Each structure stands twice: as C-alpha cells, then as structure tokens.
Amino acid sequence: MYNQSKITKGTLLWGVLLILGLTLGACSTGYNEDISSDRQQTNMVVRFTLPESASASAKSKAGDGYEDGSVIENYIDVQNSCKVLFFSQNNTFLGLLDRQVVAEIDKRQYNVCGIPPLNLPSDFKIMIAANWPDMSVIDNAVAGATTIDDICHAAASVFDMLPGLMLDLEKGHLMPFFGIRSYSGIPILPGTTTLPEPITLLRAMAKVEVIFDVDDRDSELTPAVTLCHFNGKGYCAPYRVYDQNDYGQGNDWDSDYLHRLHLVTDDNNNDKEASGRRAELAMSADGSYRWTAYIPEYRNLKADGSPAPDEAYIEIKLASQAPDEKPFRIYFSLYSGETSANTTLPRFNIERNNIYRFNVSLHHGQLSIIARPWNYRPQPEINA
Numbered sequence: 001m002y003n004q005s006k007i008t009k010g011t012l013l014w015g016v017l018l019i020l021g022l023t024l025g026a027c028s029t030g031y032n033e034d035i036s037s038d039r040q041q042t043n044m045v046v047r048f049t050l051p052e053s054a055s056a057s058a059k060s061k062a063g064d065g066y067e068d069g070s071v072i073e074n075y076i077d078v079q080n081s082c083k084v085l086f087f088s089q090n091n092t093f094l095g096l097l098d099r100q101v102v103a104e105i106d107k108r109q110y111n112v113c114g115i116p117p118l119n120l121p122s123d124f125k126i127m128i129a130a131n132w133p134d135m136s137v138i139d140n141a142v143a144g145a146t147t148i149d150d151i152c153h154a155a156a157s158v159f160d161m162l163p164g165l166m167l168d169l170e171k172g173h174l175m176p177f178f179g180i181r182s183y184s185g186i187p188i189l190p191g192t193t194t195l196p197e198p199i200t201l202l203r204a205m206a207k208v209e210v211i212f213d214v215d216d217r218d219s220e221l222t223p224a225v226t227l228c229h230f231n232g233k234g235y236c237a238p239y240r241v242y243d244q245n246d247y248g249q250g251n252d253w254d255s256d257y258l259h260r261l262h263l264v265t266d267d268n269n270n271d272k273e274a275s276g277r278r279a280e281l282a283m284s285a286d287g288s289y290r291w292t293a294y295i296p297e298y299r300n301l302k303a304d305g306s307p308a309p310d311e312a313y314i315e316i317k318l319a320s321q322a323p324d325e326k327p328f329r330i331y332f333s334l335y336s337g338e339t340s341a342n343t344t345l346p347r348f349n350i351e352r353n354n355i356y357r358f359n360v361s362l363h364h365g366q367l368s369i370i371a372r373p374w375n376y377r378p379q380p381e382i383n384a
Contacts, residue, residue, distance in 0.1 A: 234296025
C-alpha cells in the first residue's frame with residue numbers, strides 16, 4: 001500500500017465563550033456605578049479577545065493561517081477559574097482585579113469588570129490566568145515581590161495530561177489559558193476605566209488531529225490511531241513572556257505565536273515515561289472518521305535540529321492489515337510526496353496553541369496520507 005504523508009499546521013484561536021448563570025454587578029449596566037461600597041474607587045473593564053480568522057475579516061491578509069476554535073476549545077470558567085493579575089513595568093506583582101464580574105460577551109470578546117489595586121500606576125501590565133487547575137501560586141503572590149516568572153514557572157502552574165487526551169466540560173477537563181499585555185499612560189480616576197486594547201490568550205496545549213476520507217465507512221476499515229511519545233505534564237503559561245509583543249497578537253503568521261517550548265524539567269523526561277507513552281485515540285462520536293488529542297508541548301528536535309531519539313509520532317493500523325504487518329507511521333514533519341518510511345525529513349516541535357493535522361485518504365484499500373499547503377480561503381466546516 002502506498003503511503004504519502006504530510007502534516008498541516010495551523011494556529012488555534014480562542015473565541016466564543018459560554019458563560020451562564022452569573023449575577024452581574026454594576027459594571028454590566030453601563031459601567032457607571034462604583035461596585036465598591038466602602039470607598040471611592042476606580043472600576044476597571046478588562047477585555048479578552050481573539051484575532052479573527054481570514055474568512056471572518058476582510059482586513060486579514062490572505063494566508064494568515066488561523067482557525068477559530070470550537071466552543072469547548074474556547075471555554076473559560078470565568079466564575080471559578082479566571083484571575084486578572086496586575087504587574088509593574090518591571091514585572092513585579094501589584095495585585096488582583098477584585099470583585100470581578102463578567103460585564104459583556106459577544107462572539108469574539110468578553111469584558112470583565114472589577115476593582116484594580118490601590119495606587120495603581122498609569123503604566124502597568126495585566127496577566128490573565130484561566131482554567132489553571134491550581135491557582136495557589138496566584139493566591140499566595142506577594143505584592144512587590146512575586147514576579148511574572150515566579151508564577152509562570154511555579155510547580156503549581158503545571159497541569160496533567162487530560163484523561164483520554166480529550167477536553168471534557170462536564171468533568172472539568174479544560175484548556176488552560178494565558179495572556180498578557182502592557183498598558184501605558186492609563187489615567188486611574190474615580191469612576192470607570194475601560195482599557196483601550198484587549199488581551200489575546202494562548203492555549204497551553206497543542207491539538208493533534210487525524211482525519212480520514214474513505215469511500216465506504218465500513219467498520220472493517222476503521223483504523224486504530226495511536227499517538228506515541230508525549231509528555232504527561234505541561235505548564236499553563238509560557239516562560240519569559242512579559243507583554244503582547246513577546247508572543248504576537250494574531251496579525252503576523254511568521255512570528256505568532258511562540259516558537260519556543262516551556263517544558264517541565266526542561267525536557268521530555270518530566271516523569272521518565274514520555275518516550276514509552278502510547279495512547280490509542282478514540283474516533284469522534286459523530287462518526288466523522290476524525291481522531292483528536294490535546295497534549296502538552298513536546299520536544300521533537302535536538303539542539304542541532306535533527307530528530308530527537310524520543311520524538312513523537314502517530315501509528316495507523318488498518319483493520320484489514322495482517323497482525324504481523326507494521327502500522328503506518330507518521331512523523332510530525334513536513335512531507336512533500338515522500339512515503340512515511342522517509343525518516344530524514346525535518347521535524348516540528350509540538351508547540352502550544354497550534355494544530356497538527358493529518359488528512360488521510362482511504363480508497364479501495366489504498367492508504368495515502370495527503371496534505372496540501374494551508375488553505376487560507378474559507379473551507380467547509382470540519383466539525384459536524
């Protein structure tokens with residue numbers, strides 16, 4: 001059987017949020033009242049947003065490569081797991097947005113209103129930590145002492161891989177988010193201050209997707225798709241990212257978002273099992289012949305750019321194959337017509353906030369793993 005492989009990589013965008021059952025304070029009714037009853041104080045409105053995909057914005061240049069996420073990929077538990085942190089320009093913690101309420105939500109943006117720290121200077125930074133499983137490092141932050149790096153590189157800022165490598169809203173298996181932005185010359189006055197620019201968020205995980213196009217969706221043809229080698233832990237936030245210019249804002253594909261890894265213990269040995277870990281992925285419940293996994297970052301490259309000995313890859317075993325037949329192997333690489341047996345192709349690291357998508361054709365018993373250059377024109381919706 002002929003096996004032609006290529007990977008398509010695109011950046012995930014965060015988007016529509018589903019927030020229900022919140023009791024909104026004064027900020028939700030025009031932001032014209034003080035939600036503090038005991039002192040004259042500024043209310044501050046902080047906006048979180050996402051870059052538009054090329055198909056959604058006439059202003060986006062052709063070839064931006066972005067793709068909106070699904071509801072579950074974008075979901076933020078604002079009520080229970082979202083912190084708005086203030087830092088000085090030298091990256092020292094100043095305090096939290098107090099008594100925060102969700103003030104407004106639309107398709108691409110939602111606003112959170114609350115009380116900023118006392119004596120906030122006109123130049124400051126805001127960091128967003130959302131869906132982190134452990135917020136203790138933030139709750140214990142000390143004003144004037146704790147730094148951005150202290151929080152982002154803390155042991156408490158580590159998440160475990162998802163059960164089954166899948167997001168699950170009902171079970172609380174959510175995507176961690178991080179965002180940061182620097183603000184200058186903001187007048188801090190009594191009343192309501194609405195920050196002029198929104199904060200773009202990054203997902204902490206990568207999405208791996210294998211999509212099959214088959215002639216006859218016969219159960220006898222249903223393959224086993226196995227992800228081999230991946231980390232069991234990851235950081236909720238990147239490291240040494242201090243403002244929006246350090247990770248891009250969705251307007252320059254060449255520099256967005258990050259092209260460096262933040263790995264637990266700095267390598268693929270955070271639990272000494274990464275190189276032996278395997279997980280058979282489940283097919284989508286909608287019958288669309290799609291296999292998906294959400295995983296922490298992983299280093300596939302050595303320092304010289306050659307493939308790491310414990311690099312990640314995907315195995316595909318057809319039900320029609322004999323038990324002693326080797327499965328097809330797909331590397332996280334840029335294929336250009338070569339078969340999967342070509343192990344000399346350049347590799348990709350697995351980076352947060354990116355999609356690694358393999359399009360597989362299965363026709364008349366012939367398996368070909370085909371990819372084309374990222375198509376920036378509007379495409380049919382993949383999710384049924």
